[in-house]
Amino acid sequence: MSKSEKKIIECLNRIFQAEMAGIVRYLHYSFMIMGHNRIPIQKWFRDQASESTAHAVAVGELITSYGGHPPVLAAKMEESNKHGVDQILNESLTFEEETLKLYKDLVLIAVDSEDIALEEFARGQVMSETNHIFEVKKMLRKN
Secondary structure (H helix, E strand, C coil): CCHHHHHHHHHHHHHHHHHHHHHHHHHHHHHHCCCCCHHHHHHHHHHHHHHHHHHHHHHHHHHHHCCCCCCCCCCCCCCCCCCCHHHHHHHHHHHHHHHHHHHHHHHHHHHHHCCHHHHHHHHHHHHHHHHHHHHHHHHHCCC
């Protein structure tokens, strides 16, 4: 395995762990939403968990394609035990920004290794994470 492939796998492993944490995080949030807006917000969080699952699957396949082994553990998650919608959305925003940074790191690694397919994948994920950030910021906005 080349030095470049090792670097790619290390970054993909961090992303995989973040996406696995996203599954747990968003499912947890969906359970904790209460109040008259519960149904649409709960659905949004469950949709986010499903999207994190799809991302984790894609990243896991990439890891094994490069000869790696996806980690069994998710990234460490903090539990604030504060479950108001604004608090949860702010935590989601932080999580999305951290995950975006990981995908941006992958773009740079892919460019450096001249792996165009990986670069295209990473850029697509950057767009997806950026859109999530925009949506969360809009949800937090109070006209």
